[in-house]
Amino acid sequence: MRVVFACLPAYGHLQPMVALATACSAAGHEVLVATGPDLVPRARALGLDAAAVGPTRAQGEDLARRGPAATAGEPALRRVWDQYTFVHRFTTDGARLRAADLVPLVIDWHPDLVVHDVTDFAAPFAAAVLGVPSALHSWGPPLPARLMARAGVKAAPLWTGAGLDPPTAGGMHRGVYLDLCPPALRPDDAGDIPRVQPLRPMPPVEDRLALPAEIDRLPYERTVHLTLGTVSNRSLGTFRDVLDATRDLRVNVVVTVGPDQDPAVLGELAPQVYAAAYLPIDLTLARCDAVIAHGGSGTMLAALRHGLPQLIIPYDGDNVRNARLCEVSGAALQLPPRDLEPDAVRTAVSQLLDDPSLRTSAQRVRDQIRAMPPPHEVVPVLERLAAGEAMPGA
Numbered sequence: 001m002r003v004v005f006a007c008l009p010a011y012g013h014l015q016p017m018v019a020l021a022t023a024c025s026a027a028g029h030e031v032l033v034a035t036g037p038d039l040v041p042r043a044r045a046l047g048l049d050a051a052a053v054g055p056t057r058a059q060g061e062d063l064a065r066r067g068p069a070a071t072a073g074e075p076a077l078r079r080v081w082d083q084y085t086f087v088h089r090f091t092t093d094g095a096r097l098r099a100a101d102l103v104p105l106v107i108d109w110h111p112d113l114v115v116h117d118v119t120d121f122a123a124p125f126a127a128a129v130l131g132v133p134s135a136l137h138s139w140g141p142p143l144p145a146r147l148m149a150r151a152g153v154k155a156a157p158l159w160t161g162a163g164l165d166p167p168t169a170g171g172m173h174r175g176v177y178l179d180l181c182p183p184a185l186r187p188d189d190a191g192d193i194p195r196v197q198p199l200r201p202m203p204p205v206e207d208r209l210a211l212p213a214e215i216d217r218l219p220y221e222r223t224v225h226l227t228l229g230t231v232s233n234r235s236l237g238t239f240r241d242v243l244d245a246t247r248d249l250r251v252n253v254v255v256t257v258g259p260d261q262d263p264a265v266l267g268e269l270a271p272q273v274y275a276a277a278y279l280p281i282d283l284t285l286a287r288c289d290a291v292i293a294h295g296g297s298g299t300m301l302a303a304l305r306h307g308l309p310q311l312i313i314p315y316d317g318d319n320v321r322n323a324r325l326c327e328v329s330g331a332a333l334q335l336p337p338r339d340l341e342p343d344a345v346r347t348a349v350s351q352l353l354d355d356p357s358l359r360t361s362a363q364r365v366r367d368q369i370r371a372m373p374p375p376h377e378v379v380p381v382l383e384r385l386a387a388g389e390a391m392p393g394a
Contacts, residue, residue, distance in 0.1 A: 006116040006123040009036025011230040019202035023375035054098030091155040098122035112386035124171030140297030145191030182368040184329040200372035201301040218252035226255040229296040245345035290352040295319035307366035309358035330361030
């Protein structure tokens with residue numbers, strides 16, 4: 001079997017797919033990652049063959065700036081902007097630019113299956129042009145059904161322009177839905193998604209990486225991990241606010257500022273703080289008692305995979321949705337960026353460390369994740385899909 005794994009060029013789009021792509025490769029199948037040119041080196045560093053398609057992340061962000069709420073700061077306008085980005089950017093200009101490269105790639109490489117992320121509307125289209133099945137690889141909680149329906153309407157010209165009937169939801173659900181969402185986080189507005197296959201969220205294998213010895217020498221017994229992912233990490237003021245607020249707590253802070261940032265931007269650090277650009281998140285979380293993060297799906301699920309309670313500081317996109325769902329599950333607290341006062345941060349971090357109900361809820365979700373089938377058990381599902389066999393719910 002030959003499988004293309006297609007995603008937009010961002011860590012949070014690629015990382016969730018790597019475990020399944022690696023499992024396919026380990027089972028003897030040919031795997032090719034199709035992503036923006038700036039993320040190809042990352043895919044190859046993880047042991048996967050990769051080809052460049054579509055815009056870079058910077059070019060994609062330039063597309064995202066063209067909209068009615070591009071400078072929105074208020075929450076209501078911010079939500080308008082998030083929906084504009086998903087419904088318009090990913091389905092129109094972004095999809096056309098990716099399709100211009102992705103369609104020739106799949107015609108030349110001729111995969112038996114295309115697996116794609118939640119925002120790559122060019123991928124199911126390219127699979128349909130070639131006449132092969134596709135599968136949607138989720139990040140975490142499914143998106144609202146109404147948002148997917150609106151996106152499908154906007155994506156329709158891509159299909160009709162090629163003489164194809166436009167499917168619902170832009171073709172996102174034309175095959176199997178690979179569902180990383182544990183039951184405790186399932187939203188009530190996702191509608192009925194056909195052909196759902198649960199898949200345990202797993203980290204990429206990063207054998208060559210280890211934690212720095214300096215982390216062992218941090219002074220306190222308990223440790224929290226502070227990260228803002230690879231998009232919200234540009235909000236340097238948030239890093240500084242959290243570090244200042246926790247300076248007087250007897251807790252270590254291991255902070256990662258993102259692979260595109262130098263930790264020196266944080267300035268002088270307290271003795272209980274260790275800062276790096278990037279650390280393997282599962283190795284890091286194995287040493288931690290709690291997490292302070294932005295609510296990105298990858299970070300949120302990684303923390304839950306370790307049964308760790310979280311303080312979520314949601315910015316935009318799926319962050320706000322994830323924060324609400326995780327808080328409702330009992331496994332997280334949330335503080336909007338506008339409420340990031342020192343006393344509020346100190347109180348929340350102390351609650352993460354001292355309130356056993358938060359840890360109990362996080363461990364309950366951890367147990368749900370452990371019960372989900374791991375990637376190597378899902379590879380046979382992809383094999384049957386590629387062979388044209390009927391899938392559950394078809």
